[in-house]
Amino acid sequence: MNLRTLKLAMMALAMPSMAMAGQCGYEYCWGAVGIGPNGAWGFSWGQYSEQDAVNALQSECEWDCNNVKTFYNTCGAMAEGNQGNWGFGWGNSRGLAEDNAIGYCYQNGGGCQIKVWSCSP
Numbered sequence: 001m002n003l004r005t006l007k008l009a010m011m012a013l014a015m016p017s018m019a020m021a022g023q024c025g026y027e028y029c030w031g032a033v034g035i036g037p038n039g040a041w042g043f044s045w046g047q048y049s050e051q052d053a054v055n056a057l058q059s060e061c062e063w064d065c066n067n068v069k070t071f072y073n074t075c076g077a078m079a080e081g082n083q084g085n086w087g088f089g090w091g092n093s094r095g096l097a098e099d100n101a102i103g104y105c106y107q108n109g110g111g112c113q114i115k116v117w118s119c120s121p
Contacts, residue, residue, distance in 0.1 A: 024048050024120075028072040031120030032057040034065030035078050035086060041065065043118035053120075075119035077101040082111030094119055 024030075024046050030053035031045040042061030047053040050070050058065060069076060069088040076090045077097040085108035089100025098114050105112035 029120045030070060030072045031076060031118045032068055032070045033076045033078045033088070033116045033118055034058070034061060034068035035080055035115050036061060036065040036067065038064070041078075041116045043116050045118045045120040047120070072120060075117065077117035078115050079105035079112045080115040081105050081109045081113075083109035085109030085112070086115075087112065 029045070030047040030050050031043070032053040033043045034057050035041045040061045042057040042065050044053045044056035044060070047056055053070050054068060057068060067078070067086055069078065071090045074090050074092055075094050075097040076088065077094070077100070078086060078088050079098070079101040080086045085105055087101045087104025087106070087108070089097050089102070089104060091097040091100055094117055098117055101114060102112050
């Protein structure tokens, strides 16, 4: 095996462990979820910073999301009700985040449904 082949083999072995170190390559993988008037919604995941997560989310919802929540290394969800009420929840799975969001939404009114979710491992 020549030196170049050996280097390529070593890089191939290292890549899976680099990806597992928080798929963004840093300690925190940021994400965000948000909702806004007239049905606006957006999400982001796998961002390097909290501000990057917010910017990616706002870009997706055309800067119309006025209720924005961020999280890192977990899942986040937002539920919206029929009385202007909403709730945010987070957890180590999509289901847990959604359950928490629905619970907080119902504390402020009825008709709650999940509007958006995202996970940022």
